[in-house]
Amino acid sequence: MKQSPLRQSGMQKEDIFKQFKAMKSKDAVWQTGRMFGLIYEAGEDVEALVKEAQAEFTIANGLNPMAFPSLLRMENEVVATVISLTGGDSETVGSVTTGGTESIFMALKAARDWSRTKKPAVSQPEVVIPVTAHPAWNKAAHYLNLKVVTVPVDKNFRADVPATEAAMNDNTIVIGATAVTYPHGIMDPIAELGELALKHEVWLHVDACLGGLILPFLKKGGTHVPAYGFDVPGVSSVSADIHKYAYTPKGISVVMYRDASLRQYQFFIYTDWPGGVYATPAMSGGRSGGLIAAAWAVFHYLGEDGFVRLATQAKQATDNLRAGIQAIPELTVLGDPAATVFAIASSKINIFELGARMNDRGWHIETQHLPPSLHMTVSPVHAKIVDQFLSDLKAVVPEIPPVNAETLSEQAALYAMIGTLPDRKLAHEMVLQFVNDIYCLKDR
Numbered sequence: 001m002k003q004s005p006l007r008q009s010g011m012q013k014e015d016i017f018k019q020f021k022a023m024k025s026k027d028a029v030w031q032t033g034r035m036f037g038l039i040y041e042a043g044e045d046v047e048a049l050v051k052e053a054q055a056e057f058t059i060a061n062g063l064n065p066m067a068f069p070s071l072l073r074m075e076n077e078v079v080a081t082v083i084s085l086t087g088g089d090s091e092t093v094g095s096v097t098t099g100g101t102e103s104i105f106m107a108l109k110a111a112r113d114w115s116r117t118k119k120p121a122v123s124q125p126e127v128v129i130p131v132t133a134h135p136a137w138n139k140a141a142h143y144l145n146l147k148v149v150t151v152p153v154d155k156n157f158r159a160d161v162p163a164t165e166a167a168m169n170d171n172t173i174v175i176g177a178t179a180v181t182y183p184h185g186i187m188d189p190i191a192e193l194g195e196l197a198l199k200h201e202v203w204l205h206v207d208a209c210l211g212g213l214i215l216p217f218l219k220k221g222g223t224h225v226p227a228y229g230f231d232v233p234g235v236s237s238v239s240a241d242i243h244k245y246a247y248t249p250k251g252i253s254v255v256m257y258r259d260a261s262l263r264q265y266q267f268f269i270y271t272d273w274p275g276g277v278y279a280t281p282a283m284s285g286g287r288s289g290g291l292i293a294a295a296w297a298v299f300h301y302l303g304e305d306g307f308v309r310l311a312t313q314a315k316q317a318t319d320n321l322r323a324g325i326q327a328i329p330e331l332t333v334l335g336d337p338a339a340t341v342f343a344i345a346s347s348k349i350n351i352f353e354l355g356a357r358m359n360d361r362g363w364h365i366e367t368q369h370l371p372p373s374l375h376m377t378v379s380p381v382h383a384k385i386v387d388q389f390l391s392d393l394k395a396v397v398p399e400i401p402p403v404n405a406e407t408l409s410e411q412a413a414l415y416a417m418i419g420t421l422p423d424r425k426l427a428h429e430m431v432l433q434f435v436n437d438i439y440c441l442k443d444r
Helices: 013-022 044-056 069-085 100-118 135-144 161-167 190-200 214-218 289-326 351-360 380-384 386-399 410-420 424-437
Strands: 091-098 126-130 147-151 172-179 202-209 235-241 253-257 268-270 278-280 341-345 362-368 373-377
Touching: 044 289, 069 091, 069 253, 069 289, 069 386, 091 100, 100 135, 100 172, 100 202, 100 235, 100 253, 126 135, 126 161, 135 147, 147 161, 172 190, 190 202, 190 235, 214 289, 235 373, 289 380, 289 386, 341 351, 351 362, 351 373, 351 386, 380 386
Parallel strands: 126 147, 126 172, 172 202, 202 235
Antiparallel strands: 091 253, 235 253, 268 278, 341 373, 362 373
């Protein structure tokens, strides 16, 4: 890596922000609603609120709740609010984490340690999840030495319950479900998986990181939403990201447990350190108080009415986008999405090239494979760009070559190649080399 020595003299604040502006000039533009994913935007008022709330507590450290009782109070209130939205009761407990990955990690860590007490005969703990489950499951299992068994989904991209049961054995300690899946916005059959968890006495974790803070408000606004949380018998834990549809800065999430007897397996306690007793509820030690304050502020600022209003706006934009896309003969929406996330696919044109051409027109759309598709996460801000997006889409589609075309843009060709390589180890090595390469400082 090229070295970057510290400056001998400090820079003026004005010069620092000039450099920020210059560097940001190449970033994706999200403020105008031209990005579908990564950013969840509720409006300038909410954005201003979270910046101010975060600044008020940005130096405060959540590591020691005795030193910052304000953070402890806000953290407990934030968790309690999300629990109330997730079908929990007075026995349900939870913890704040730095994001969905840590929430899933902590749930699997708790389940692993629970199994050591409840299922001591298990030699190699296994986790059974559908292929659409977020890679955070695989990442957590990799670190925790758990074996992941991946099962297919049905024709509607929902977790296949019979396939899940067939994949279980005496080493199975956890089965997983999602509300809603990132690739296609689908709600897994969580009630049926709950019955499976009770039948086999295993832990069921529901990853509601994406849907957890919009599904309750869609339901309150009149959309049919199947039960997915603690109101489903058999669910042991649920994760829900606040930094998605609660519109706070990255990264803050909540992991919740049916009762404290399950959450205790998440904690880390060390009492023999000369520096004092060390006890943390989740992975992180020091934690930014600013994120906790931002979450608390948004919940109190919007209230139920505000969240329902924003969810309704996002859902209406989603419905309008889907209707417009379905009206284009070359395109389709995969499955039957439950909320405000969906995927665009095609059997007639090269979908990767469509994504690249829309990117050229200033739209940032994530590309997916297995099957090839374009990912759409819709926020309230997208209500104002529906017509322009559909207009550009209709204009671009006739320009796109068929599925098996050999002449593609570099971006489309690369993704198509990675997605279709029969040797998945080679695909892994290609991506590994790419990631290793970009996280090195190079000459500008």
